[in-house]
Amino acid sequence: MISQDLFGLARQIDVELQVSSEEQARDILGKIRISDVDGLAAAVGVSRKKAARLIQLFNESKSGVKERRILPTIDSKRLKQDLLTLFAAEASSRNGKNRILSLTPTLDKEAIRSGLEACRNGYRVFEQLKKDGKLDQAKNILKATDPKPTTAAKKTAEPASETIRFYTSRAPIITAVRDLLEISGDKQPLISIFFTDIDRKSLDQIIKTLKEIEGSEILDAEAVISDAEILINEDLRKGRGIDEERARQIVENNVAEVVSTLKMDWKEEAGIREAALERLSIPFEFDRVGVNKTVKRWRERQVEEQAAKTVKVETILKGRMSLVEEAVEKLILLDQALAVASMMEKYSLTIPEIGSEGIGFINGQNLFLLKEQSEGRSRKVQPVSYSLGKTQRLEAVAPPQNVSMLTGANSGGKTTLLTTLATIHILTLLALPVPSEKAEVTPMPIYLFRRRMTKKIGSLEQALSSLIPVFADRHRKLILMDEFEALTEPGAAGRIIATIMNRSATSSNLLLLVTHLARETIPHVKLPIRIDGIEAEGLDEHGELAVNRQPKFSHIGSSTPKFIVKKLLKAARKKRVKALYEEVLKSLEGETTTSFQTPLDLPWISNKEPAGK
Structure with missing residues (x-):
């Protein structure tokens, strides 16, 4: 669960964290660790600005010192942010960019040395991927972890469990880690440095399990049946004067589509067929009593099956949260490391x-x-x-x-x-x-x-x-x-x-x-x-x-200053302007900016050679 320290940090910015389960706590803390500003804002229900501030407070608590103690002036803070913006531009994913922009300074020498060693290791990975011709492929895999534009969600009878929600929100990153392991080979620095303890078989099992529940939302059966009714009437209108046998065939074909779409069992199929064919007429209309009875039975079965599937999936996934958390965090660190390595190469x-x-x-x-x-x-x-x-x-x-x-x-x-x-x-x-x-x-x-x-x-x-x-x-x-x-x-x-x-x-x-x-x-x-x-x-x-x-x-x-005036004089076009520059230049001729001897010969300036190693 989230420590009381994090609750205290949140209260500093007037945010009350509402946590009802271990999965939710892991979700919030995981988003903070990888600097997922947008994900954290959505999970906690706060503005993006407050989410970014909470991440900064968390990072400061880890380093043991407030940023304002290290960068006390506005200019220091602005320069830091300008520099991080340059590095963030090299990251491939949105979370990678946010991770870099959220970095905080420290005065701890060992922490700095550890971070610099990570930069060295990241450069080794960068060089190896580039040598193997796989750098662009790796960057594309990282970029693919960005959230895709969402469409209207299908209706569900019950919300997904916290465990499943934890995994599905991280599915693109889990897949990306698996894909990176596949392209890197078993003995590459990418494996030995970033993903040593990440088991690819476990990731494959998680991805397979998530695919099983993908699209398992309970459909709107009434909408499916209503659409079929419209299609039946359109087909009947097109075939004016058709006999009863042909009309029955049109109805049965569309009923078969309904059965297939809703994955009805034999009892539900019999019920929907009876509701369609018992009183066949033109214009066509399903028997509402029969439809309601069939849909009620179908929905109860769907809810039971989904609950059973959820229990099965949770049993498989529950014990692998730590693995996923580690994989997600290491992938974002990899994106950061490759961005830093790119800067190292580009600007020496x-x-x-x-x-x-x-x-x-x-x-x-x-x-x-x-x-x-x-x-x-x-x-x-x-x-x-x-x-x-x-x-x-x-x-x-x-x-x-x-x-x-x-x-x-x-x-x-x-x-x-x-x-x-x-x-x-x-x-x-x-x-x-x-x-x-x-x-x-x-x-x-x-x-x-x-x-x-x-x-x-x-x-x-x-x-x-x-x-x-x-x-x-x-x-x-x-x-x-x-x-x-x-x-x-x-x-x-x-x-x-x-x-x-x-x-x-x-x-x-x-x-x-x-x-x-x-x-x-x-x-x-x-x-x-x-x-x-x-x-x-x-x-x-x-x-x-x-x-x-x-x-x-x-x-x-x-x-x-006379050189500056000469430059302006050379660029001037108008005679009057030139004349004034010449007058200013004349006033500066013979001017010395200091009365002191240079190189300096002052009593408190040592004549000794510079010390150093």
């Missing part, structure tokens, strides 16, 4: 290492830009390497500082780098592969503040009231901030940024702050931090900004 994703101090990656790429590149909507994405804090399993990427300020060219890729770092961190917490050649991630909550979010806040008061508690909290976290300066004038913003960085430098937090205010900030920074810069090299032959997007470490990047 890799399995990250789990660290205990910092975060870093080699040749990382923005996953959203990679998608655009694969669709021909963007240029080739330049890989970059970056790190915060000290990495243990990753060779040295940058000097190991917990706090970094990222400066540099307009449109140079600072925000893209910040998003890539956030992506690699969040995907690791979800136990999913990441877009880099190598990566090491230490699990911790991530506070992501995107530029568009800080602008939407619109108020320095609101921004500070949101940010200061984050830095005051002593629990270790990753904080990523994009251009805080948009909220106030540069001088004040520089001092606020410096205060934040000074505070972070004395904590165990990891902080990356993207800013154009290096010269306003650095004089107020009192503790060791790292300042990195992205440099623009000019305009390329297409008039686009040429940028080396790999940051230089311990180096202030130039904002280079």
Whole structure:
């Protein structure tokens, strides 16, 4: 039965679970485990939104931590959902997509390692199916588990039992597991990894049993007899002037169809024949008393036979619920694994290492830009390497500082780098592969503040009231901030940024702050931090900004607004507009964005070689 914990989770969202049998409890819990949002909504009688929320609460209870503790900001949650949407698009079935969209992050290192190992195993299965030329076939089998559009159901005297309903609702998935076992062969990774304990003979027996009860609904006998009466009269009208013998033959032929359709026994057949032929006349009409008597006897027999069949079927199926639950859950996990493997192949994703101090990656790429590149909507994405804090399993990427300020060219890729770092961190917490050649991630909550979010806040008061508690909290976290300066004038913003960085430098937090205010900030920074810069090299032959997007470490990047103005000047067509751009460009000639020496030579910047393994 469902544990009291699940009842408590449901009450958190004002849902009262009504469970009257073990089968119903298994049905509800099974739908939650495979993230069957639509099936759960129908089973519990709630909206799709509440069903999805209940699944999320269940997943959080399994991981032992609320998602809002790991992804506390709106931007963190949105990025997680955007990433999962990319992965879900590769799934074949609706339940597979929902399963991926329902994934929740965790800080448990062993749980993450276990999830990443599942990704490795899934990729092995993906490769083997592809090598054998059976990948598309497997995906089609998975896709076939989606519910089909329903038609009007036949009338039944009694509802199906809870046990039979449990199996019939899962029949397409049971069949899919059997079909996958058939195409995979006995020694394939598909068997050894996903379906080790699933007995194909048992699945065959279940499918055979379900087929026996398929179409066993009690028909509407009155409707069948009424249809026959209409057909008899149509035939009689067509043959005007026919004799009594021919009329009797028409009636007997249609009565035989009724007997066959309703599977009447000899007594019922005799009764319906008597009701048809005792008072043969034109227009034709069955004797209603005889019909009612015959149908009553027929229906009583049908109910008895169906009850006996139900008992027989339940006896066969009752003890195999656990097998079916396992098969269903593993099939959805397989769909998820193949979707993840497809992403790994398409975007060269890799399995990250789990660290205990910092975060870093080699040749990382923005996953959203990679998608655009694969669709021909963007240029080739330049890989970059970056790190915060000290990495243990990753060779040295940058000097190991917990706090970094990222400066540099307009449109140079600072925000893209910040998003890539956030992506690699969040995907690791979800136990999913990441877009880099190598990566090491230490699990911790991530506070992501995107530029568009800080602008939407619109108020320095609101921004500070949101940010200061984050830095005051002593629990270790990753904080990523994009251009805080948009909220106030540069001088004040520089001092606020410096205060934040000074505070972070004395904590165990990891902080990356993207800013154009290096010269306003650095004089107020009192503790060791790292300042990195992205440099623009000019305009390329297409008039686009040429940028080396790999940051230089311990180096202030130039904002280079003059390159942006040159780009706009080249694109301008009207003389007056060109003249104004030229005037702006002239005002920028000789302008330097910082008075500091680059590479940096500041007293708290270490000249030692980067540490790392």
